[in-house]
Amino acid sequence: MNILVCLKQTFDTEEKIVIENGEISEDGVEFVINPYDEYAVEEAIKIKEEQGGEVTVLSVGPSRAESALRTALAMGADKAILVDDESLFGDEYTISKVLAAVAKRDSYDLILGGYMAVDDGSAQVGPRLAEELDIPHISTITGLEVNGDKVKVEKDVEGDTEIIEASMPVLLTAQQGLNEPRYPSLPGIMKAKKKPLERLTAGDIGINPDEIKAKTEVLDQFLPPKKEAGKILEGELDDQVKELVQLLRNEAKVI
């Protein structure tokens, strides 16, 4: 089975966000594999270990994203592709076009990704990529079984579990709960260096960057306002309720 995992390198979720001149500062920041993508990597490696096959990890991003790909290789992926051509960076529209162009160079039975990236949080790239490739997709999966050319997935729906079957090729996006990603082992880390990592530019995948320019534009970036100290109401219950209603109406202006 040929499995493709799309992953993005994102800020470590514990990093403090600092904005300098309207840009998010990357100084001294630790980067990680986007946590949802990490579930996808783990799932792909598990399938490979159980049923055989090959796992390719793919990222569109700056050259620092190599370390995220190497981590996936250390976990057990077989090869990596990094599209680090800046002319191909953009929004979800652009990125899914680029991913599609790379995915089309080969034929994959299964494409996995996180359901969203923790930085932009748009949850669009997976479904868009499936559209570009004209294959079905199921998002936010929490369980996966592969049988022959069929997949059976579980996903949470309003507290219930939905079970869906589909035939490959198919694109699935991972939700928390799908699995517990492994730590890359020492031998895995040592081997990762020797695994192939291909770097691609617009020319390599036959894309004219002008034709896939971003459809959206970031106008401004700012941090949420500082949290104010909370207020604890005191006194008789009746008075508290009255005061609360009054505060909600006049101060918070939500009713």
Next chain:
Amino acid sequence: MNFELTQEQDMIRKMVREFAEAEIAPKAAERDRTGEFPQDVFHKMGELGLMGIPFPEEYGGSGGDTVSYAIAVEEVSRACGGTGLSYAAHISLGCSPFYYFGTEEQKKKYLIPLAQGKSMGAFGLTEPNAGSDAGGTQTTAVEDGDEWVLNGTKIFITNAAYAEVVVVTAVTDKSRGSRGISSFIVPTSSPGFKIGTIYDKLGLNASNTAEIIMEDVRIPKENILGKLNEGYKQFLITLDGGRISIAAMAVGIARAAYEASLQYAKERRQFGQSISKFQAIQFKLADMATHIELARNMTLKAAWLKDQGKPFKKEAAMAKLFASEMATRVCDQAVQIHGGYGYMKEYPVERHYRDIKLCEIGEGTSEVQRLVIAREIGAS
């Protein structure tokens, strides 16, 4: 000159940090209280290839370098000092002698399971009357037919109660003084081999420290490690490497104390502001950060020298001396920054304060490090 970690070293740092934060740190305070040995942790570390980082794959290791090993010890010790000590002793004292001095057969038989983390390594040098002066060893080994017969007591031996084999030093030729000491591979299941006291310590309670009593312990002839009468030379070499790991351990514990203090100083308010607004507290934190950075640089330099096959005795002693002394100061100041809360077990710096002291004692006291350095610089 290049101060960057390689991509692998950086990945190892990240992996061990994540592992240590998730799997070791949460129970550190509990282990400190109960003295429970973290066998489950070492089992997982074995699966990740951490228990034999600096040894080649053919001997069960991961083929990593000393720098990676030092980084791992720092991260593990930051999460739990006791786990850090047992880990460092396992590799530096338990595994290394086999790797450096063992025959091919001994490496296959003993190093492989140790490096894979299947059992813990231990090294018995210290005796009631032979501490800093290890030449004063009184344990004896006498040839009897096809066997060696060992008698004597070893004290303060890390991991001893969890080891399947220990390497111990014993006098084989009294007339030759320190040149009459040899090392032996002793299965802990041998008749006459007993674990005596399990010590009740100031800190590092997660680490096992035990007494070994040997009464007519018989081991086969081939269980001598390396050559006859080379034990003294062997443990000097072993300790040189081990000092890098104690330095890394000190850096790890100091970092934990510093990080806790930095956070606490920002949160604790007195006189209407965070105490981190007081210059007196800021200076303490600045000193801590500076000393930790310097100690880590020296530790990694010593590790790097070792990896390059260059002499590193002096640098390892300097790293161990400076790192352990600065770390004791850092932990002391960490308690100070926490005030009365720092004296309470509820706050981790209370544990760090007790844990760190060993780094100035084990694998050669600070005084002994100064002796080594003085000799290396030609002052003695």
